[in-house]
Amino acid sequence: xxxxxxxxxxxxxxxxxxxxxxxxxxxxxxxxxxxxxxxxxxxxxxxxxxxxxxxxxxxxxxxxxxxxxxxxxxxxxxxxxxxxxxxxxxxxxxxxxxxxxxxxxxxxxxxxxxxxxxxxxxxxxxxxxxxxxxxxxxxxxxxxxxxxxxxxxxxxxxxxxxxxxxxxxxxxxxxxxxxxxxxxxxxxxxxxxxxxxxxxxxxxxxxxxxxxxxxxxxxxxxxxxxxxxxxxxxxxxxxxxxxxxxxxxxxxxxxxxxxxxxxxxxxxxxxxxxxxxxxxxxxxxxxxxxxxxxxxxxxxxxxxxxxxxxxxxxxxxxxxxxxxxxxxxxxxxxxxxxxxxxxxxxxxxxxxxxxxxxxxxxxxxxxxxxxxxxxxxxxxxxxxxxxxxxxxxxxxxxxxxxxxxxxxxxxxxxxxxxxxxxxxxxxxxxxxxxxxxxxxxxxxxxxxxxxxxxxxxxxxxxxxxxxxxxxxxxxxxxxxxxxxxxxxxxxxxxxxxxxxxxxxx
Amino acid sequence: xxxxxxxxxxxxxxxxxxxxxxxxxxxxxxxxxxxxxxxxxxxxxxxxxxxxxxxxxxxxxxxxxxxxxxxxxxxxxxxxxxxxxxxxxxxxxxxxxxxxxxxxxxxxxxxxxxxxxxxxxxxxxxxxxxxxxxxxxxxxxxxxxxxxxxxxxxxxxxxxxxxxxxxxxxxxxxxxxxxxxxxxxxxxxxxxxxxxxxxxxxxxxxxxxxxxxxxxxxxxxxxxxxxxxxxxxxxxxxxxxxxxxxxxxxxxxxxxxxxxxxxxxxxxxxxxxxxxxxxxxxxxxxxxxxxxxxxxxxxxxxxxxxxxxxxxxxxxxxxxxxxxxxxxxxxxxxxxxxxxxxxxxxxxxxxxxxxxxxxxxxx
Numbered sequence: 014x015x016x017x018x019x020x021x022x023x024x025x026x027x028x029x030x031x032x033x034x035x036x037x038x039x040x041x042x043x044x045x046x047x048x049x050x051x052x053x054x055x056x057x058x059x060x061x062x063x064x065x066x067x068x069x070x071x072x073x074x075x076x077x078x079x080x081x082x083x084x085x086x087x088x089x090x091x092x093x094x095x096x097x098x099x100x101x102x103x104x105x106x107x108x109x110x111x112x113x114x115x116x117x118x119x120x121x122x123x124x125x126x127x128x129x130x131x132x133x134x135x136x137x138x139x140x141x142x143x144x145x146x147x148x149x150x151x152x153x154x155x156x157x158x159x160x161x162x163x164x165x166x167x168x169x170x171x172x173x174x175x176x177x178x179x180x181x182x183x184x185x186x187x188x189x190x191x192x193x194x195x196x197x198x199x200x201x202x203x204x205x206x207x208x209x210x211x212x213x214x215x216x217x218x219x220x221x222x223x224x225x226x227x228x229x230x231x232x233x234x235x236x237x238x239x240x241x242x243x244x245x246x247x248x249x250x251x252x253x254x255x256x257x258x259x260x261x262x263x264x265x266x267x268x269x270x271x272x273x274x275x276x277x278x279x280x281x282x283x284x285x286x287x288x289x290x291x292x293x294x295x296x297x298x299x300x301x302x303x304x305x306x307x308x309x310x311x312x313x314x315x316x317x318x319x320x321x322x323x324x325x326x327x328x329x330x331x332x333x334x335x336x337x338x339x340x341x342x343x344x345x346x347x348x349x350x351x352x353x354x355x356x357x358x359x360x361x362x363x364x365x366x367x368x369x370x371x372x373x374x375x376x377x378x379x380x381x382x383x384x385x386x387x388x389x390x391x392x393x394x395x396x397x398x399x400x401x402x403x404x405x406x407x408x409x410x411x412x413x414x415x416x417x418x419x420x421x422x423x424x425x426x427x428x429x430x431x432x433x434x435x436x437x438x439x440x441x442x443x444x445x446x447x448x449x450x451x452x453x454x455x456x457x458x459x460x461x462x463x464x465x466x467x468x469x470x471x472x473x474x475x476x477x478x479x480x481x482x483x484x485x486x487x488x489x490x491x492x493x494x495x496x497x498x499x500x501x502x503x504x505x506x507x508x509x510x511x512x513x514x515x516x517x518x
Numbered sequence: 519x520x521x522x523x524x525x526x527x528x529x530x531x532x533x534x535x536x537x538x539x540x541x542x543x544x545x546x547x548x549x550x551x552x553x554x555x556x557x558x559x560x561x562x563x564x565x566x567x568x569x570x571x572x573x574x575x576x577x578x579x580x581x582x583x584x585x586x587x588x589x590x591x592x593x594x595x596x597x598x599x600x601x602x603x604x605x606x607x608x609x610x611x612x613x614x615x616x617x618x619x620x621x622x623x624x625x626x627x628x629x630x631x632x633x634x635x636x637x638x639x640x641x642x643x644x645x646x647x648x649x650x651x652x653x654x655x656x657x658x659x660x661x662x663x664x665x666x667x668x669x670x671x672x673x674x675x676x677x678x679x680x681x682x683x684x685x686x687x688x689x690x691x692x693x694x695x696x697x698x699x700x701x702x703x704x705x706x707x708x709x710x711x712x713x714x715x716x717x718x719x720x721x722x723x724x725x726x727x728x729x730x731x732x733x734x735x736x737x738x739x740x741x742x743x744x745x746x747x748x749x750x751x752x753x754x755x756x757x758x759x760x761x762x763x764x765x766x767x768x769x770x771x772x773x774x775x776x777x778x779x780x781x782x783x784x785x786x787x788x789x790x791x792x793x794x795x796x797x798x799x800x801x802x803x804x805x806x807x808x809x810x811x812x813x814x815x816x817x818x819x820x821x822x823x824x825x826x827x828x829x830x831x832x833x834x835x836x837x838x839x840x841x842x843x844x845x846x847x848x849x850x851x852x853x854x855x856x857x858x859x860x861x862x863x864x865x866x867x868x869x870x871x872x873x874x875x876x877x878x879x880x881x
Contacts, residue, residue, distance in 0.1 A: 324762060348764040356762060365756045367823050372748055379745045380764035387745045430763065 019082070021046045021209045022067075022098070022178050027076035029062055029233075036062040037073070038233045044178060044209040049200055051220045051241075052213045054230035055253055055421075055449030060213055063230070064182055067211075068100045069093040081177065099171035100180040107167055109156035114138035116155050117170045141169045145199045161192035168199065179203065180211045185219055197223050215449065217246055229253055250450060275485070276300030278336070279469050280438060282321060285330030291316040292494040293330060298438065298471060303464045305484030306473045307509060313493040314473045315357055318440045321471070322354040323347040348381055353431030357443035357473070359420065363427045366416030370408050371397035373415045373426050378433045400429035405455060421452030428456065438469045445474065457483055477509060552817045552824075556832040559815070559865045563839045571846045584722045587842065595838035596726035597622070597785035597802070601809035602816075602830040603737050604778030609813050611754045611774050612822030613674060613681035618782040618809055620692030621666045622802025625786035627696040627705065629659035630796030635709025648709045656787060663783025664776055666692060671772030685775075689806070696798035706795040716792030726788050733781065738827055750774065754822030808837055815865055836865065 022044040029037040037059045044050055054060050065071045067078065069087030078085050080096060087093035090100065107116045114135045115122075123133045138151040147165050155163055164184055171179060181200075185193045200210055200223060214220055220227065220241070227244060229236040229252045236252050244252075279300045284293035291313050298304050306314045319325045321332065323341025332339055334350050341347045344354070356362035365373055374397050379388055388396075397411040404425040408418055415423055424444060431439055441460065445453040461483060464470055474480050480487060489497045489512045497512050567574040567587070577586035601618050608615045632655035633648045648655065666688055673684035707713075718725040741747035752760040753767050761767045785805070790796045814820065815836050816829025840861055844854050867873050 322762075344762050345764045345766065354762060356759075361756070362758050362762055365752050365759050367755050368748075368751060372752075376748070376752060376760075376763045376765075379748065382745075384745045384749060387743060 018045050020044055021081055023079045024063075024067065025077055025079075027063065027066055027078075028074045029066060029071060030074055036233055037066070039235070040076070040230065040233060041235045042067075042211070042228055043238065044211055046177070046207045046209050047204055048225040049204055049210045049212055049223050051224040051227045052211060052230065053220065053227055053249065053253055054236075055451055058230040058253070058449070059233040060230055061182070062233070064100070064180055064211075064213065067093065067098060067180065094171075094176070097175060097177040098180065099176035099178065100182065101164070101167045101171050101184055102182050107155055107163060107170070109163075110154055112152050113142075113149060113155055113158070113166055114151040116166055117141060117151075119170070138169070141172065142166070144172070145169055145202075159192075161188050161195060164188065164192075164196065165199065172203075176208070178209045178211065180213075182213045183215065184212075185214060185216065193219065217249065220249075221246070253450060275302045276467065279334065280321070281333040281336075283331050283333070285317070285320050285327045285332060287316065287320060287325055287328050290325070290493065291320065292492075294490075294495045296321075296488065296495070298469045300437075300469055301464055301467045303461070303470045303472055303483055303485050305480035305487040306471060306490060307477060307480045307487055308490035312490040313495075314490050315442055316493065317490070318354065318442050318471065318473060321347070322352055322440055324354065345380070348377065348434065351435075351437035352440065353377065353434060353436035353438070354440040355424070355427050355431060355442060355444050357446060359423055359427065359446075364415050364423050367414055369412045370401070370406070370415050370418070370426050371411040374400060374411075374429050374433060377430045381434055396433055400426075400433065404429055404459065419448075421448035421456075424448055424456065425452070428459070432463075436468065438471065439463070440471045440473075442473045443475065444472075445476070445479065453479075481509065552826060553829055553832065555868055556816050556829050556836065556865070559868070560832055560836050560839065563836060563843060563861075567839070567843050567846075571843070579722065582722060583719045587846070589724065591835070591838050591842050592727055593724040594842075595834050596724070596730050597788050598805065598808055598812060598838060599730045599831055599834040600733055600781045600785040600788070601778075601805050602812035602834045603733060603827060604774075604781030605806070605809040605813050606816070606818055606825050606827055606830040607737075607741075607750060607774040608681075608778045609810070609818055609820060610750045610822055610825035611771050612757075613771065613774065614810065614820070615670060615685045615775060615778045616682060616806045616810075617666065617670060617685040617688035617692055618778065618785075618806035619802040619804055620689045620696070621663050621779050621782035622786035622789060622805055623696040623796075623798050624666065624692045625659045625663045625783035626790035626801050627699050627796040627798050628662050629655050629712075629787050630705040630707050630790050631699060632658055633707055633709050633712050634705075635707055635712070637708055646708070646710045648712075652709070652711055659787060660780065660783050663779045663786070666783075667776035667779025668772065670779065671775035674775060675768040675771035693798065696796075700796065700798045702799065704795050704797045707790070712791055713794060714791070716788045716790070726792075729784060729788065733784065734827065734831065737777075741827065751823050751825070754825075809834075811862060812837055815862070837862075 020043040022042070024040070024042040027037050027040040029035075029040075040059055040063050042050075042052070042063065052060050052063070062071065066073045067087070069089045069092045072086070072088070078087075080098065085096050087096055087098065093100070108119065111119070117138045118134050122129045123137065124130055125133065135151050142149065142151065142165065145165050145168065147162065147169075149158060149162060155166060158166075168179070168181075168184075184196060188196065197219075200212070204210060212220075212224065224241045226238060226240055227249065228238045229249065231253065239249075276299055278297055280296070280298045282294065282296040284295060285291070286293040294313070294317055296304070296317070306317065308314050316325070320327045321341075323344050323346050326342065332341065339346070339350060347354070360366070365376070368376075371393055375388055375393050378396075382388065394411065400406065401408060401411060406418075406422050406425045406429070408422060415426055418426070428441075428444065439460075444456055444460075448456075457479070460470055460472070464485075472480065472484060485501055487499050487501075487509075488495050489499070489509060491512070499509075564574075571587065574587050577584055577588065579585070601622075605615060605618065632650040633652055635646055635648050638645050638647055650658075670685050670688055673679045673687070674681050677684075714725060715729075716726060720728055741750075749760070749765055749770055752763070752765060753770050757767055782802070782805075786802060789801055793801075810820075812833035813825075813830045815833030816826055816831070818825040818829060840858055844857055849857055
């Protein structure tokens, strides 16, 4: 049915090269009015680059962008927005200290007699949000509201202009299930209004829940365009990876290596808590054990991890390592005990973007050795080269700034940062968030192997199937406390979902 | 198949003739070197001097000392170079220290007051007597500078005040304290050995240059041979991630402020020794701004992270050469500031990538 219409946006033959990398080669895309179109592909497939070309961040080397029959070449995001292409980025880029209304109208405040017309601004902001069925006090600072609302504000801001095309770059990566549903209902309403929506995500479930059509990208090219209903999940994964891979099944065989025998208790936390953040939690982790921590966003998973790593200080409770009580005043103390921590917020709490892969990789090891025992340059290069090889990190060289790598490869470098310290316990908070299927698989395989060699792992993930698949034991958290502990095989996905949702299992 | 067609589209050059773009790339790499621009600016200034100032590059040895415009510039730039070294590390951690001038005044005052000095004529031969042994006086004055740095560091790293506000306190208080100590009077020093610091010569060269060279060498060693350089950059680029990677971020930040004040303290002693007196009202006045300018001219971003000590040295020399040029060309004093600001503006804009993009687009 959509094919009978003329596409609102047609992109063909886009080429874009960066020094040493060809990001896009003959990429293309068709968007029809009144559809949700998902753009899928592994990390480095060129999705982000294509979107940046569409929104004027990058200028393509070749190719054409036709919007409503008119060839355009946006020079900036502002330009693109004026032309009718609005974008909501993965990281909400709003100003948390300004009010909701100011955020929506930033840069184009309504004026009256040369002065900002605050009343009109609040009224219109409220009306815009109303269209998305959000009712909040628009005069309060944005920071007062949860991330999901902030995301909606970002969408409202994008919708403010007369946009025909709305691009959402991984809008759901930090939303919980209910919030995702809220977002989807907004998208459906916009679709009915005739908006063409381009949706970028890594979540297969969400793709199938909302999309009409799917464009798959691989190696900077358009692999193909498919009607959602006609493409099975397996086929989709296939097309993304470009090999007859049955990722989900392969994963099972990895984890099928049964519950191997575990050693003594390595870490025991008794009633660790932090006011307003986490109610007392008990945890026990054995050597070589992979403990999964499941729960919704905000259930206390990350908060627990941060207390165990000394990133935040616990108000009460005690932590024992090898039976001896320890107190972590800061991450250094935890690192000294052989603990490593990959944060869920790769960009702000992990990668040091302007530094090279090598520098990022040796940072934790160097910090532990102390400032005066500098790791010789040769040794640094050796370490970096080795880990790049072992983890299959795709980078032009070890001296490339980590910020230029794709998300999955950045994550691997950060994993290597900790592995280089030879930790006894790794805390992995959403290590696979926002990275593609294959990198996910590689990281999880690597992690499982480490466990077999005696490393303990605390694994936090929002993707329940993933937690169930790899964990020896799983603790489910809800409302900032642990509310259940299960051994492998005790539970299946649906019953865990009940526990997480608090419906009693 | 698709991909091959693409290759041709992206790279129209036949595989046989890649030499031209390669040569261009090599040239671009040379221009792209972070030190190319500051160095170019300095060379340009020196060329101007070579043409307009007679005998600019002339050097001669008088009484075993090397004299000439170049030596003069280096000698006068010494305090600024010291201040710029300290400032570089502070700026690399995303900080700023505007109390440098005040610390110069304070440390200079302390050394001048402790040394004081009188000339006693003993059997017809003059002898100099210091109030306090000079070594002790210098140590005390450096100690005061270190305390100043610690104060700044604790305010920034411990109490988490914004660096510009934290150091503003000492900027006011430091000079105020110096004026209080001297009752607002100039304290003159009558102790000859002390004058060696700022006007003595070793191997024909001003002693102050050796002080700068030593501090520069020590700093460079610290930054390159220990992990200090990496850690400072990490903290400057992403303090949260640096802490989670196990860095002592608070200690590091405190250290750079202490280091910056120590450099300022040394500069204060050089200045006091050079003018043979401590002037709490004017010594080191606005030196922090010149230091910040030197760091910026040297290509270190005020946003923190990557930094260049050599660049800051070049920046300091640019500023001093400019001052020298303006004076020796006989530019009227009232035009002086305007000329200086124009040159600084040109150098800064030549380093702006945004400006280069505009040029490229309009070209």
